[in-house]
Amino acid sequence: MSDPGPGPQDGHVHGLPAAEYFGATVIHTDRDRYRQLMGDLKDDGYEMCVGVTGVDYLMHAGRDLPQGIDPQRFEVVVELLSLSRHRRVRVRCQVPESDPHLPTLFDLWAGSEAHERETFDMFGIVFDDHPDMTRILMPEDWEGHPLRKDYPTGHVPVQFKESPGGR
Amino acid sequence: MRRTTVDQLAAAEVEAHDEQARTSEGFQEMVPRAGTRAAELRREAGSVLRIPEGVTTDFGDFDVDVAEDETMILNLGPSHPSTHGVLRVMVELQGESVLRCKPVIGYLHTGMEKTGEELMYHQGSTNVTRMDYLSPFFNELTYSLGVERLLGVEVPPRATWIRMLMCELNRISSHMLWLATNGSDIGAINMLVYGWREREVLLAFFEKVTGLRMNHNYIRPGGVAADLPDGWRDDVLAICDVIPRRMDDYDRLLTGQPILQERLEGVGALDADTAIALGVTGPLLRSTGVAWDLRRDQPYLAYEQVDFDVIVGNYGDCWDRFAIRFNEIRESVRICRQIVDMMPAGDYRVQDKKVTPPPRSRIDESMEALIHHFKLYTEGFKVEPGEAYVPVESPRGELGCFIVSDGSSRPYRLHMRTPSFANLQAMPPMMRGALVADAIAIVSTIDPLLGDVDR
Numbered sequence: 084m085s086d087p088g089p090g091p092q093d094g095h096v097h098g099l100p101a102a103e104y105f106g107a108t109v110i111h112t113d114r115d116r117y118r119q120l121m122g123d124l125k126d127d128g129y130e131m132c133v134g135v136t137g138v139d140y141l142m143h144a145g146r147d148l149p150q151g152i153d154p155q156r157f158e159v160v161v162e163l164l165s166l167s168r169h170r171r172v173r174v175r176c177q178v179p180e181s182d183p184h185l186p187t188l189f190d191l192w193a194g195s196e197a198h199e200r201e202t203f204d205m206f207g208i209v210f211d212d213h214p215d216m217t218r219i220l221m222p223e224d225w226e227g228h229p230l231r232k233d234y235p236t237g238h239v240p241v242q243f244k245e246s247p248g249g250r
Numbered sequence: 251m252r253r254t255t256v257d258q259l260a261a262a263e264v265e266a267h268d269e270q271a272r273t274s275e276g277f278q279e280m281v282p283r284a285g286t287r288a289a290e291l292r293r294e295a296g297s298v299l300r301i302p303e304g305v306t307t308d309f310g311d312f313d314v315d316v317a318e319d320e321t322m323i324l325n326l327g328p329s330h331p332s333t334h335g336v337l338r339v340m341v342e343l344q345g346e347s348v349l350r351c352k353p354v355i356g357y358l359h360t361g362m363e364k365t366g367e368e369l370m371y372h373q374g375s376t377n378v379t380r381m382d383y384l385s386p387f388f389n390e391l392t393y394s395l396g397v398e399r400l401l402g403v404e405v406p407p408r409a410t411w412i413r414m415l416m417c418e419l420n421r422i423s424s425h426m427l428w429l430a431t432n433g434s435d436i437g438a439i440n441m442l443v444y445g446w447r448e449r450e451v452l453l454a455f456f457e458k459v460t461g462l463r464m465n466h467n468y469i470r471p472g473g474v475a476a477d478l479p480d481g482w483r484d485d486v487l488a489i490c491d492v493i494p495r496r497m498d499d500y501d502r503l504l505t506g507q508p509i510l511q512e513r514l515e516g517v518g519a520l521d522a523d524t525a526i527a528l529g530v531t532g533p534l535l536r537s538t539g540v541a542w543d544l545r546r547d548q549p550y551l552a553y554e555q556v557d558f559d560v561i562v563g564n565y566g567d568c569w570d571r572f573a574i575r576f577n578e579i580r581e582s583v584r585i586c587r588q589i590v591d592m593m594p595a596g597d598y599r600v601q602d603k604k605v606t607p608p609p610r611s612r613i614d615e616s617m618e619a620l621i622h623h624f625k626l627y628t629e630g631f632k633v634e635p636g637e638a639y640v641p642v643e644s645p646r647g648e649l650g651c652f653i654v655s656d657g658s659s660r661p662y663r664l665h666m667r668t669p670s671f672a673n674l675q676a677m678p679p680m681m682r683g684a685l686v687a688d689a690i691a692i693v694s695t696i697d698p699l700l701g702d703v704d705r
Contacts, residue, residue: 104637105399105638107639130526130527131527131529133641133648133672134529134650134652134665134667134672136652138662138663139663142656143656143662146656147635162639162650166540166542166547169547169548171548173639192527192529193527193528193675194527194529194530194672194675195529196675197671197672197674198671198672201671205363219355219356220355220356220704220705221356221359222356229361230364230663236361
């Protein structure tokens with residue numbers, strides 16, 4: 084096996100709280116330090132962006148976050164991979180509900196393009212300076228962002244009166 | 251940082267391409283050439299995918315100053331046999347050459363990630379198995395590994411080896427179907443029949459083990475649904491016997507055939523830097539010369555204990571991708587033979603009362619077992635809060651299930667990082683300058699599965 088590379092030192096990576104979690108390094112950041120961190124990680128040799136996705140913490144606001152990171156409604160999760168060092172890192176970035184914007188990673192990893200479009204489509208998080216910030220899976224004229232927790236799912240009415248209805 | 255709202259973005263789009271916006275197709279249309287500046291055209295590879303400076307420098311004889319009346323925009327798909335489902339590819343043609351292209355997806359989107367948030371953990375594998383329906387075991391595997399990691403349970407060795415066996419057989423069946431459809435796409439129609447025939451052998455075995463030919467729901471959190479049936483060794487050895495012999499036949503039928511070589515060699519070349527930058531994985535990445543296989547490089551299950559080769563190409567063209575899949579079938583057969591020898595005895599699922607229902611026979615004689623069973627299937631089991639992502643090497647590349655748990659019995663968020671979705675991004679750079687006929691070969695050797703792309 085190759086050199087595992089530097090893990091988090093004193094619980095920090097590039098000055099941001101980080102932890103070793105099930106074999107991957109998880110780094111927490113807020114929006115202001117996000118671009119800087121991603122640039123640093125690219126320089127560290129994480130040459131592939133495996134995926135970008137979102138989580139809407141509307142119903143689970145009290146999740147565990149390290150000190151210095153203010154919980155926000157949305158989290159954008161970026162999964163990076165270093166092929167040469169066989170290491171993975173996951174970045175969790177807090178995105179506020181009132182202003183769901185985040186700078187794009189497109190110029191760092193071109194492969195984040197479709198994933199960011201999907202995150203926009205599903206959560207309504209706009210990636211600034213993305214070359215093509217349009218819906219990718221849902222129809223263009225769709226209203227709302229389906230994976231938000233306040234977006235209801237359709238359900239079939241049930242005969243039982245005591246049924247709690249659509250979950 | 252530029253701050254724009256969605257509405258402003260939309261308004262700007264409408265303003266810039268007023269004509270375009272009035273069509274029923276909306277903003278997913280490829281923007282007219284006149285609406286794109288020459289400098290931007292030079293940077294872009296396909297209208298959706300712009301490769302940053304430095305990633306791709308060689309633009310060959312790609313003429314960016316083509317007059318608009320010399321080109322034609324053509325839709326391939328969404329309903330066309332060579333699109334392997336419902337993939338729509340918009341191509342801009344000059345004569346027979348593809349200048350730009352844009353894959354338009356979403357026709358098969360059914361919101362399975364949202365559905366996954368509503369199903370309990372033990373129901374989840376029924377959902378995820380339907381995403382990549384040609385390699386269902388891999389979907390179930392990455393989901394189950396993720397849930398088990400959050401639960402902190404260790405599955406018994408036999409369950410691990412059964413999972414490996416089923417996944418490798420599934421890899422053979424998936425690649426067999428690819429051989430078949432690839433043959434039909436580029437004119438080797440007889441291969442279509444043979445590929446389906448060979449796949450049938452494997453599906454019959456899957457049916458014997460799991461009860462279903464597809465969408466098995468066999469690999470579940472905590473182990474597998476049932477032990478292997480009596481006589482499974484003979485069945486697997488028979489498969490391991492027949493497949494390599496047939497592969498030798500196909501070697502004669504396809505590999506040495508000059509027409510096939512000409513259709514594939516040098517077509518749709520991709521270089522390693524572009525492939526890595528685009529997040530491409532699987533045979534597509536290996537064809538460019540990057541020896542990256544999660545089974546070897548970040549081993550899961552018991553792949554460290556079996557012996558196999560990672561097949562790597564040189565040129566990243568369609569021919570390399572053909573050869574890689576062809577030979578991966580042989581490697582999978584090799585792995586299966588070792589699994590037959592090394593299959594440990596023991597339990598096929600973890601004996602953790604929290605996760606595993608009592609056996610059927612106990613329910614008839616024990617009230618507690620009945621209550622236990624009832625509670626488990628109505629309330630599910632609770633999973634510790636946290637998140638997990640355990641990627642596996644599916645026939646198409648890195649497949650991973652990202653699960654966030656809030657401590658309840660349903661996943662708070664379930665995201666599938668699917669290889670086909672990421673690999674499709676490699677289409678525009680591969681297509682540029684190719685002929686329309688080559689475009690079909692390129693789509694075919696990317697091997698996108700639209701259930702996997704759209705979820």
